[in-house]
Amino acid sequence: MKKITAEPYRIKVVEPIKMSTREEREQWIRDAGYNVFGLKAEQVYIDLLTDSGTSAMSDNQWAGLMLGDESYAGCRNFYNLEATVQDIFGFKYVLPTHQGRGAENIMTQIFIKPGTYVLGNMHFDSTRGHIKLKGGIPVDLVIDEGLDPQSQHPFKGNINVEKMESFIKEHGPDKISFVLITVTCNNNGGQPVSMVNIKSTCEVASKYNIPVMFDAARFAENCYFIRTREKGYENKSIKEIAREMFSYGDGCVMSSKKDGLVNIGGLFCTKHKEIYEQAIQLSIVYEGFPTYGGQAGRDMEALSRGLQEVIQEPYLADRIGQVQYLGQKLKDRNVPIVEPVGGHGVYVDAKRFLPNIPQSQFPGQAIVVALYINSGVRCVELGTSAFAEKDEKTGEMIYPDLELVRLAIPRRVYTNRHMDVVAEGLADIYDRRHELKGFKIVYEAPVLRHFTARFEPLK
Numbered sequence: 001m002k003k004i005t006a007e008p009y010r011i012k013v014v015e016p017i018k019m020s021t022r023e024e025r026e027q028w029i030r031d032a033g034y035n036v037f038g039l040k041a042e043q044v045y046i047d048l049l050t051d052s053g054t055s056a057m058s059d060n061q062w063a064g065l066m067l068g069d070e071s072y073a074g075c076r077n078f079y080n081l082e083a084t085v086q087d088i089f090g091f092k093y094v095l096p097t098h099q100g101r102g103a104e105n106i107m108t109q110i111f112i113k114p115g116t117y118v119l120g121n122m123h124f125d126s127t128r129g130h131i132k133l134k135g136g137i138p139v140d141l142v143i144d145e146g147l148d149p150q151s152q153h154p155f156k157g158n159i160n161v162e163k164m165e166s167f168i169k170e171h172g173p174d175k176i177s178f179v180l181i182t183v184t185c186n187n188n189g190g191q192p193v194s195m196v197n198i199k200s201t202c203e204v205a206s207k208y209n210i211p212v213m214f215d216a217a218r219f220a221e222n223c224y225f226i227r228t229r230e231k232g233y234e235n236k237s238i239k240e241i242a243r244e245m246f247s248y249g250d251g252c253v254m255s256s257k258k259d260g261l262v263n264i265g266g267l268f269c270t271k272h273k274e275i276y277e278q279a280i281q282l283s284i285v286y287e288g289f290p291t292y293g294g295q296a297g298r299d300m301e302a303l304s305r306g307l308q309e310v311i312q313e314p315y316l317a318d319r320i321g322q323v324q325y326l327g328q329k330l331k332d333r334n335v336p337i338v339e340p341v342g343g344h345g346v347y348v349d350a351k352r353f354l355p356n357i358p359q360s361q362f363p364g365q366a367i368v369v370a371l372y373i374n375s376g377v378r379c380v381e382l383g384t385s386a387f388a389e390k391d392e393k394t395g396e397m398i399y400p401d402l403e404l405v406r407l408a409i410p411r412r413v414y415t416n417r418h419m420d421v422v423a424e425g426l427a428d429i430y431d432r433r434h435e436l437k438g439f440k441i442v443y444e445a446p447v448l449r450h451f452t453a454r455f456e457p458l459k
């Protein structure tokens with residue numbers, strides 16, 4: 001029998017949550033234009049909107065805040081952070097940024113010439129935005145299994161390396177500005193990328209002299225999957241795996257709001273002096289002097305300590321274990337989810353959940369709204385609302401392959417009893433799924449529309 005384990009921490013401070021009634025929630029979500037981004041956080045019971053910036057810090061991180069050195073240049077917390085990143089990531093040059101997208105801005109300005117392609121497994125939405133704003137063309141080359149919600153492939157974030165090489169040959173290496181490997185692959189469910197795949201992606205890129213960067217927001221979770229699923233890594237430490245993984249690339253961007261175990265911040269790292277020098281110039285105009293880059297000294301201290309905690313094996317086992325716990329509960333009630341469950345959340349397959357609602361009527365949004373009204377749980381649509389795009393030539397809507405609803409789990413914040421409430425609520429909705437109706441959009445912004453769109457339910 002498997003030994004029962006519990007959280008590898010105990011609770012020292014608690015944050016009460018406001019409870020609400022179904023009637024109140026019906027009113028609130030209507031006022032928010034049926035978009036959960038428009039809700040006040042107080043109107044939410046269990047907030048699974050995102051795992052970004054929502055982590056609970058440890059007592060050691062909170063203690064670190066008191067050691068913040070708020071000097072403009074050369075504060076000690078920067079040097080602590082730099083040493084930690086060098087130790088875990090192996091990149092010599094470390095630049096803090098205000099958050100992940102600050103680092104993306106720097107990366108895309110350095111590497112992209114207008115009209116060139118950026119190849120990757122699946123580019124995150126803010127990354128796509130930055131690539132396009134710099135005149136680049138983002139190309140997703142994830143393996144086919146990565147787009148099949150029922151495939152049991154252990155590394156569904158892998159890049160299709162053959163496809164990548166033919167793309168390079170077809171368009172010419174000069175037309176590729178860089179390759180970006182997102183670990184774990186957020187857009188298809190926090191799915192990991194294997195070490196073998198990382199290695200061969202980097203080998204092909206280097207054959208054509210194309211730089212490789214990592215989007216390392218969830219690097220530790222990816223390393224944990226390598227350790228537990230890939231042959232030859234079962235006895236390596238998370239740090240050893242991270243060091244090997246990053247050694248194949250030229251640098252990384254990171255949103256420290258995920259595996260940094262802090263609430264804000266980001267990083268730009270590289271092994272090359274020339275790239276670092278360009279990055280510093282951009283940092284000074286967009287982020288701040290290179291020893292703070294938009295972060296307070298105390299925040300860098302918390303990040304440095306968070307990075308040391310996130311690579312601890314018991315932490316990761318508990319973290320990934322909680323996500324799998326929720327996934328199993330949903331499976332037990334036949335709710336269709338993406339399998340295997342990824343690193344930072346459970347993704348519900350809205351196409352199988354609501355086969356009668358076409359993508360043009362936002363089936364994912366229908367689930368999100370129903371779960372909020374039912375249980376006060378906030379999650380997010382990652383399907384038509386987030387990713388559908390108009391074809392620039394024909395004006396026709398191109399719908400994403402995957403129509404998902406993400407239940408993202410904040411790190412160290414909720415207990416498994418909260419997960420029980422989530423699973424129960426969603427299973428209830430699934431049992432009466434025939435009552436759900438689609439939505440139409442009544443307002444949308446030209447880019448990243450899902451954050452501010454307003455919807456109306458269809459009759």
Ligand SMILES: *Cc1c(COP(=O)(O)O)cnc(C)c1O
Nearest residue numbers: 099100101124126186217255257
């Ligand atoms: C969150 C995230 C980003 C952007 O980082 P921010 O800190 O939100 O600006 C980029 N890539 C991935 C994979 C992310 O998860």
